[in-house]
Every structure is written in structure tokens, then in C-alpha cells.
Amino acid sequence: MIGVKSAAHSAEILNKLTFGVFRVESSIRAVDFRVHAIMMIKQALTRRERFTKACRCEPTDRPPIWMMRQAGRALPEYREVKKKHSFVEIVQTPELATEVTLQPIRRFGFDAAILFSDILVICEALGQSYSFREAGGIEMAYKVNNAIDVERLNVNGAVERLNYVDQAVRMIRRELDKDTALIGFSGSPWTLANFMMEGGSSREFVQAKRAMYAEPALFESLCRKLTDVIVDYLNMQIAAGVDAVQIFDTLGGTLSGNQVEEGSLKWIREIVSRLDKSVPVIVFSKSTRDWKALAETGGQVLGVDWAESLPAVASQLAKNVGVQGNLDPTVLETSPEVAIRETKRILEGMKDRDGFVFNLGHGVRPSSQVELMQAVVETVQSSSRPSREEA
Numbered sequence: 001m002i003g004v005k006s007a008a009h010s011a012e013i014l015n016k017l018t019f020g021v022f023r024v025e026s027s028i029r030a031v032d033f034r035v036h037a038i039m040m041i042k043q044a045l046t047r048r049e050r051f052t053k054a055c056r057c058e059p060t061d062r063p064p065i066w067m068m069r070q071a072g073r074a075l076p077e078y079r080e081v082k083k084k085h086s087f088v089e090i091v092q093t094p095e096l097a098t099e100v101t102l103q104p105i106r107r108f109g110f111d112a113a114i115l116f117s118d119i120l121v122i123c124e125a126l127g128q129s130y131s132f133r134e135a136g137g138i139e140m141a142y143k144v145n146n147a148i149d150v151e152r153l154n155v156n157g158a159v160e161r162l163n164y165v166d167q168a169v170r171m172i173r174r175e176l177d178k179d180t181a182l183i184g185f186s187g188s189p190w191t192l193a194n195f196m197m198e199g200g201s202s203r204e205f206v207q208a209k210r211a212m213y214a215e216p217a218l219f220e221s222l223c224r225k226l227t228d229v230i231v232d233y234l235n236m237q238i239a240a241g242v243d244a245v246q247i248f249d250t251l252g253g254t255l256s257g258n259q260v261e262e263g264s265l266k267w268i269r270e271i272v273s274r275l276d277k278s279v280p281v282i283v284f285s286k287s288t289r290d291w292k293a294l295a296e297t298g299g300q301v302l303g304v305d306w307a308e309s310l311p312a313v314a315s316q317l318a319k320n321v322g323v324q325g326n327l328d329p330t331v332l333e334t335s336p337e338v339a340i341r342e343t344k345r346i347l348e349g350m351k352d353r354d355g356f357v358f359n360l361g362h363g364v365r366p367s368s369q370v371e372l373m374q375a376v377v378e379t380v381q382s383s384s385r386p387s388r389e390e391a
Helices: 007-019 027-042 047-055 076-082 087-092 094-108 121-126 147-152 160-175 189-198 207-214 216-240 258-274 291-295 310-315 329-333 336-349 370-381
Strands: 112-114 130-132 138-140 181-187 244-249 281-285 301-303 322-327 356-360
Touching: 047 112, 047 181, 047 244, 047 356, 076 087, 076 094, 087 094, 094 112, 094 160, 094 370, 121 160, 121 189, 121 216, 138 189, 147 216, 160 181, 160 216, 181 216, 189 207, 189 216, 189 244, 189 258, 207 216, 207 258, 216 244, 216 258, 244 258, 258 281, 258 291, 291 301, 310 322, 310 336, 322 329, 322 336, 329 336, 329 370, 336 356, 336 370
Parallel strands: 112 181, 181 244, 244 281, 281 301, 301 322, 322 356
Antiparallel strands: 130 138
């Protein structure tokens, strides 16, 4: 890779490549060499470098882009896999998880891939399996609603029972372009506790909150088990080769005031503090608005949903805390003109901020149009911003 610090330095490199040590006799070869050198200078950062630099709030040539749920039901190639295999089978089979993880990278050229898995694999590893209801939604094998239920959750060997995730991460890292980043993830203790206590998905999710108020010891014991397993689980993914991990606190916005600290953020803060420091941590607490408290979790990057102004959020954070987001997923169901316009609006608002990762404000919806996903990706990829030296 050629590092370029100035225009003069760029010219010097080009001259050396064309006429110096690397001089070639054929004029055609010389032209090819010069074109290649120019491309190397213009593409000084690989996708992987761009993503990791942005996560660490270092200057980049443009914002990196990936999308939550970028692999899945919106892609026709995923639907072909799904005709032959169930969701759980795909998640638990490293070869299938690898294929599905790589599909959006092949199609769109995102800067980062994200492991295809599910936040509920932790619950299953603890002994509470899950399935999908015919009418839609998730159903857990039973409800965790008393001390006996919490006690029966088997922490010992839980991460070993998730070995298929370790295998998938290693396989993805081997088959993924070495210049593309790989993201691992887990659900937060609060979000997982909600599914476990509710007995599945719900419109309201009240059982965990009720336990937090009325049976704090029960709630704490469940979150303690979840926190310990999540730490080991994410460290396993880091050891297997991911470049960053994201903690999905999808239900964080159901808490308010002092609830969010006791119910969610204190557990996330502990998790971040116990993770291998070699990779950045992204914290996405959907609909949580206390940005100071979120920054205090220690996450290097904070995910922002579509209801917030990214520049306004960034203005509340220290320069060493990045932001990720926040295109409304519904935009992917409109038109190319709308998708490009909204993407440019976000890019314009964040053009002067290091530490920005372009994403959606939540996951890609099944009804999203692949053509609009492509339009968003191309708009971000064709953007540029001055480096700090040029500014």
C-alpha cells in the first residue's frame, strides 16, 4: 500500500513506479503501471481499514457503510437458501451461516460483513430454546419467571455449546476478502431478559420490567448470568477473528430515567470493560436518548436510530466517540430519488465528523428493495471528505 502525505509525494511515487526501480521497457506496461499506481493512491484505505479507522474516530477518505440485517430476507439469494433450510439450521450450520454472511458483500461491496446469527442463541445455549410461531414472532420453550427457572439456566459450558458460532466466524474470516471487515455481535442482557421472561416476542414486553421493580433479586440474578455468558461469547468471537463487536440493546428504549441505568446500561458497561480491547465495541441501544450515559458504557461507537439527528447527537459526544446510523429503513421501500436524497442529506450533515459509520437506524426490512440498497451504497461509496491534513 502507498501512503500519500502530499501532492508532491504522490508525484514522486508515481515517477519512481513508472521510471525508477520499477521501470518497464514496454510503453503499454508503463501506462498500466502508472494507472495502477494512481488507483493505489486513490484507494489508500481498504474497506477493512476504513471501517476500523472510523470506529476509532480516525480520519477516513469517506464514511464506511454496512447495514444491520444486510444479510437476509430482502436478498433473493437468501430466499433461495431459505427454501431448503430453516432459519435455525442456517444459524447453526457454519457453512450456511458463512454463505449467507457473504451474500451482501458479493452483491453490494459493503465495507463490513456482519455474522449471520441471532441474539437468542445465548438463551438456547443456557437451556431455553426458541422457535418461530406460524403466525409470526418468536416463542421460547418456557418463561423464566422465578428463581428456580433462573437456577436451571446452565451457564457452565454455555459458550462451548455455541461452538458453531466460533466455527462460522473462523470460516467467514477465511473466505471473506481480507480487505473487508467482519463484525460480531450479541444481544444485551436487558433485551435477552425480556424475551426470556416474556416467553417470546411481544408487543409490550412487561415481564422483565415488572421483575426489575417487584423482584429485583430475581432480575439481577438473571442479568448476572447473561452478562457473564455474553462476555465469554463476544471474547470468543474476537479470538475467532472479528474486527469489531456490536451489542444490540434493541429494547433499551422501553426503559426511562434511572431505569435505563439499572436495567441495561450498567450491564453493558460491565461487558465492555471485560472485553478484549483489541477491537472496538459498537453499542446500539434503540430509542435510548441519554447520550452521555450511553457514552459512559465505554463503547467506541454509538448506534443512532432514525428518529434522531446525527449531527445533534454527535455534538453531545466527545470527539473520540463515534456515531453510526441512521437512515430510516423505510427509505429502502420508496424510490431511487428518495434513497439518494436522504443518503446525501445524512452525508452532508456528517461531512466534518471523524468517527462516522453509515448505517440504517434499524435493520433492513424484508420488503426493502435491493435496487434502493444498491443506490444507497453507491452514493456513500462515491462520496468523499477532506482529510484532516487537507481541511
